[in-house]
Amino acid sequence: MPSCRFLGSLTTPSVHVTIDTGNHFFNQTLDGFLKIGTVAATRSIAEDSFKAINGGKLSKHGLERSLKKMCKEGAYWGTVAGVYVGMEYGVERIRGTTDWKNAMIGGALTGALVSAATNNDKDRVLSDALAGGAIATASVFLN
Template identity: 85%
Template sequence: MPSTRFLGSLSTPRVDITIDTGNLFFNHALEGFLKIGSVAATRSIAEDSFKAINGGKLSKHCLERSLKKMCKEGAYWGSVAGVYVGMEYGVGRIRGTWDWKNAMIGGALTGALVSAATNNNKDQIVSDALTGGAVATASVLLNYLT
C-alpha cells in the first residue's frame, strides 16, 4: 500500500533581547515585559489594521486611536507578564528549587495583584488568583510535554 510521509522540522524564528540591569530579578521581569508587551502591541495594531482595511476607512483619528490602543495594550500585558516572570523567579529564589510550583505560586500572586489593582471585590481577587495559578501551571506542564 503506498504511503507518503513528511520529514523535516518546522520552527519559528527566535529573537532574544538581553538587557543587563545588574539584578537577575529585574532582568527577568524586564524581559517578560518587553516580549509580551511587544506581542500585545503587535496584536492590537494587526486587529486595528484589519478593521480599517475591512471597513474601508482610514483617517488620522483612526491612526491616533490605534496608536494609543497599541501602547495601552502593550503596557498592560507587558506589565502583567513582567510581574508574573518576576514573581516566578522570586518564588524560585526563595524556595531554592525550580519546578512547576514556582509557576503556580507566581501565577496566583500575579492574578491576585492584578485583580486587586483593578477591583475591590474579594471574591473576584481570589478567583483571579486561582485562575492565574491554574493558567501558569498548565503552561509549564504543557511545555514539559513538548
C-alpha cells in the same frame, strides 16, 4: 499505491535581545515585560488593521486611536507578564527549588495583585488569584 512523505522540520524565527541591568531579577522581569508587551502591541495593531481594511475606512483619527490602544495594551500586558516573571523568580529563590509550584504560586500572586489593583471585590480577587495560578500551572505542564 503511490505515496509521498515530507521529511524535514519547520522552525520559527527567533530574536534574542539581552538587556543586562546587573541584577538577575530585573533582567527576568524586563525580559518578560518586553516579550509579552511586544506580543500584545502586535496583536492590537493587527486587529485594528484588519478592522480598518475590512471596514474600508482609514483615517488619521483611527490611526492615532490604534497607536494609543497598541501602546496601552502593550504596557498593560507587559506589566502583568513582568510582575508574573518577577513573582515566579522570587518564589523560586525563596523556595530554593525549580518546579511547577513556583509557577502556581507566582500566577496566583500575580492574579491577586492585578485584580486588587483594578477592583475592590474580595471574591473577584480570590477568583483571579485562582485563575492566575491555574493558567500558570497549566502553561508549565503544557510546555
